[in-house]
Amino acid sequence: MEKWFDVPEKEGSSVICSRVRLVRNWREYPFPGKMTKEQSVEMTGRLMNGVKESGAFSGSRSRYLYLDRIPDLERTALLERRAISRGVSKKKAAAGLVLSEDERLGITINGDDHIRIQAVEKGAALTECYRRADQMEELLGSRFEYSFDEKYGYLTSFPTSVGTGLRVSVVLHLPALSRRKNFNSLTSDMGRFGTLVRGLYGEGEENPGSLYQISNQKTLGQTEKEIVDLVAKAAAELDAQERRLRRTAMGQRPVACADEAYKSYGVLKYARRLTRKDAMEFLSQIMAGAADGILKMKEPCSVYGLMLGIQPANLLSQAERPLSREELDAARADFLRARLPEII
Amino acid sequence: MLCEQCRKREATVKYVEVAGGVKTEHNLCAQCAGKLDLGQYSALFEGEFPLGKLLSGLLGIPDAAQDESRFAGVVCPVCGTTYEDFVKNSRFGCGDCYSVFDPLIGENIRHLQGSERHVGKRPAAYGDTAEKTASGEDLGDQEAKAPEAGEDRIQRLSLQLKNAVRREDYQEAARLRDEIRGLKEEADQNGKMV
Numbered sequence: 001m002e003k004w005f006d007v008p009e010k011e012g013s014s015v016i017c018s019r020v021r022l023v024r025n026w027r028e029y030p031f032p033g034k035m036t037k038e039q040s041v042e043m044t045g046r047l048m049n050g051v052k053e054s055g056a057f058s059g060s061r062s063r064y065l066y067l068d069r070i071p072d073l074e075r076t077a078l079l080e081r082r083a084i085s086r087g088v089s090k091k092k093a094a095a096g097l098v099l100s101e102d103e104r105l106g107i108t109i110n111g112d113d114h115i116r117i118q119a120v121e122k123g124a125a126l127t128e129c130y131r132r133a134d135q136m137e138e139l140l141g142s143r144f145e146y147s148f149d150e151k152y153g154y155l156t157s158f159p160t161s162v163g164t165g166l167r168v169s170v171v172l173h174l175p176a177l178s179r180r181k182n183f184n185s186l187t188s189d190m191g192r193f194g195t196l197v198r199g200l201y202g203e204g205e206e207n208p209g210s211l212y213q214i215s216n217q218k219t220l221g222q223t224e225k226e227i228v229d230l231v232a233k234a235a236a237e238l239d240a241q242e243r244r245l246r247r248t249a250m251g252q253r254p255v256a257c258a259d260e261a262y263k264s265y266g267v268l269k270y271a272r273r274l275t276r277k278d279a280m281e282f283l284s285q286i287m288a289g290a291a292d293g294i295l296k297m298k299e300p301c302s303v304y305g306l307m308l309g310i311q312p313a314n315l316l317s318q319a320e321r322p323l324s325r326e327e328l329d330a331a332r333a334d335f336l337r338a339r340l341p342e343i344i
Numbered sequence: 345m346l347c348e349q350c351r352k353r354e355a356t357v358k359y360v361e362v363a364g365g366v367k368t369e370h371n372l373c374a375q376c377a378g379k380l381d382l383g384q385y386s387a388l389f390e391g392e393f394p395l396g397k398l399l400s401g402l403l404g405i406p407d408a409a410q411d412e413s414r415f416a417g418v419v420c421p422v423c424g425t426t427y428e429d430f431v432k433n434s435r436f437g438c439g440d441c442y443s444v445f446d447p448l449i450g451e452n453i454r455h456l457q458g459s460e461r462h463v464g465k466r467p468a469a470y471g472d473t474a475e476k477t478a479s480g481e482d483l484g485d486q487e488a489k490a491p492e493a494g495e496d497r498i499q500r501l502s503l504q505l506k507n508a509v510r511r512e513d514y515q516e517a518a519r520l521r522d523e524i525r526g527l528k529e530e531a532d533q534n535g536k537m538v
Contacts, residue, residue: 029438034423034437112435134465146467147439151446152453154461155439160452162442164464190363193457220461222507 001061004104005308006148007122007301011293015235016304018209019082019120020228022137023113023156025147025164031157032110037093044094048108050143056136061101066110070093076313082120087112087216107131107140112157113165115140122302124239126232129309130224153220163220168228170235171200171304175210175288176245177238186241195234196216201280208280209307214238225325226310242285244290261289265343268336273329279310279336286340299341310335347373354387366458392521464502498527 009016025031048064051057063097066087067075079089083103088095088111096109108116117136119129147155153163161167177183178199198205198213214235216227251259264285268274274282287303289295309315310332313314316323323331346356353373361368418427421444425437428447501524502536508517 018351026441030423030438031436033433033435034425141467145469148467148470149439149442150470151461152442153464153466155436155442156433159449159456160435162453163457163459163462166464176486217460218457220453220457220462221503223464226507277537 001059001101002319003305004103004120004122004166005114006302006305008302009287009291009304010123011291013123013291014173015124017120017122018124018129019118019125019169019171020126020133021169022117022133023167024117024137024154025156025335026114026146026148027145027268029114030059032093032156033094034113035110040094042259043114044096044110044317047115047144047174047302048096048098050140051107051109052137054143056139057098057100057105059101061096063099065097065099067068067097068092069107073317075118077317080311080313081308083118084108085111085116107136113161113216115144122304123212124235125191126314130166130228134224141222142188142320157203161219161305164222164224164227166219166224166227167215168231169213169215170231171211171213172235172242173210173284173287173291174212174232174238174239174242175284176297177206178210178212180245183202190234190238191217193230193234195231197238197298199331205313208277208283211284211304211307212238246288249296250292257292258289258307260285261294264293264339268333270337271333272332273326274310274336275276276312276332278312279309283307283310283336296342297343301339301341306336307332309339345371346373349373366455366482368455418445418448458505459506461499461503463500463507494532498524498531501527 005017006034023243026043026047029035029039034045044066052064066160067084068091075089076082078097079085079086081103083099083106085108086098088097088108093110097106097113098109099106104120106118108118108327117133117140119136121129149155154165156162156165177186180186190197193315194217195214196217197212200211200213201209214231216231219227222230264282268279268282270334281302283306285294290297290301292304312328315328315331317333318335319331345355347353348371349501350373350500354369355373358369375401416427419425419442420437421442422440423437427445427448430436430449436442436445450460501520503526505517505520508514508520
């Protein structure tokens with residue numbers, strides 16, 4: 001079954017994917033930071049079984065992983081694909097992950113909070129993501145009583161998630177907008193509206209791939225719908241600004257734009273060794289070229305899927321043995337040569 | 345004026361944060377302001393940034409240490425989290441911590457979140473307002489089911505007003521403002537009659 005990130009990007013849009021995370025805690029136990037080792041093991045097991053019995057993950061190829069029992073490499077690969085959070089990827093205590101085969105729906109158990117439901121979709125689909133996460137929340141809520149307070153709403157380990165426990169985000173590809181001098185002031189302006197923009201693979205100039213994530217800052221005092229609408233609106237605004245800049249660039253310097261896209265394609269199609277940074281930058285050019293209708297692929301291609309595939313742990317987990325740095329760069333070039341479709 | 349973060353250089357950057365109608369002012373030097381950017385916020389949402397530091401640094405509480413001594417010894421009876429634990433790790437140990445530490449950190453949560461009251465979804469067991477609120481619809485018919493105390497109602501409407509302003513939905517904001525004004529006048533008159 002196709003993973004969500006292998007769905008091709010839409011031409012004419014800078015929106016890469018939408019994600020909703022909903023955290024809850026089970027009233028029966030202290031929060032993860034204060035649980036004994038025995039409690040962690042017991043609760044993780046009970047929640048894993050509860051999810052299984054709920055029948056929500058009916059696909060026979062859904063995965064039930066005990067994160068503390070799988071190799072570090074596999075955990076890092078899950079982190080690179082953003083199926084789990086950084087916090088839980090480093091956690092030593094018992095923790096679990098239930099993941100649908102397409103990885104569109106996942107539940108992390110005993111991370112920073114007892115339950116973290118995540119729904120992801122390619123493209124602009126926050127409302128759909130929220131609907132699926134909320135459905136899952138209801139299903140689990142009928143089995144496990146959530147920690148809730150009249151004043152503060154759903155209670156969480158960190159006061160930064162309390163209330164709705166809802167964090168929604170959209171990943172955008174902003175190669176033109178992020179190079180503008182006023183990009184920093186633009187992102188801080190967005191902060192005033194309660195959204196946060198950050199580079200997905202670093203800040204400022206050092207964000208190879210030019211992918212940015214916009215998410216809600218606050219979780220309390222707004223309804224879920226207000227939060228979803230706020231981020232969706234802000235993301236649409238960023239997308240519109242990026243589109244405008246790119247149209248102008250293509251109108252003024254069509255040959256330069258095409259040259260960047262074709263050259264990048266050429267490098268990735270023939271290179272024998274690629275660092276992550278270089279590969280991300282060339283893929284970013286291809287992503288822009290495809291979105292702008294310059295590069296036409298013979299078969300549908302998810303450039304974002306390739307970006308996830310060339311991250312170190314994902315490459316290493318495909319290899320049969322540990323690789324040196326140079327071998328890894330070679331494996332990255334092989335990976336891209338094999339997967340980049342021909343162009344028309 | 346000296347920069348409120350480093351307290352060494354002259355503050356040249358004034359940074360005003362408006363969150364949910366609450367205005368907070370910061371006076372920073374260029375270096376500290378540059379560092380502030382968004383890096384701190386993102387760390388905050390990864391949950392790796394200690395809230396204590398953030399609150400004193402970002403929200404301009406001059407000396408957190410002074411407060412700490414006053415609050416030392418406050419312990420959550422359920423999970424054993426102390427106020428110091430909370431300041432250090434910026435995380436709670438259990439659901440009860442919220443009510444235990446509420447008097448100490450309620451104000452900070454309000455600053456951090458721009459609100460101190462949940463208005464979203466509720467578990468089914470906590471009453472039937474859940475569906476309406478979650479879908480963002482008007483709460484109009486709730487009054488028929490359970491008469492709400494005047495003050496609670498005003499508080500709830502004020503919150504909706506803040507959100508309407510944040511959404512730039514000024515029509516709705518004006519409607520809410522008038523409704524709140526009406527309720528307040530009503531309350532005043534009732535008070536006089538008694």
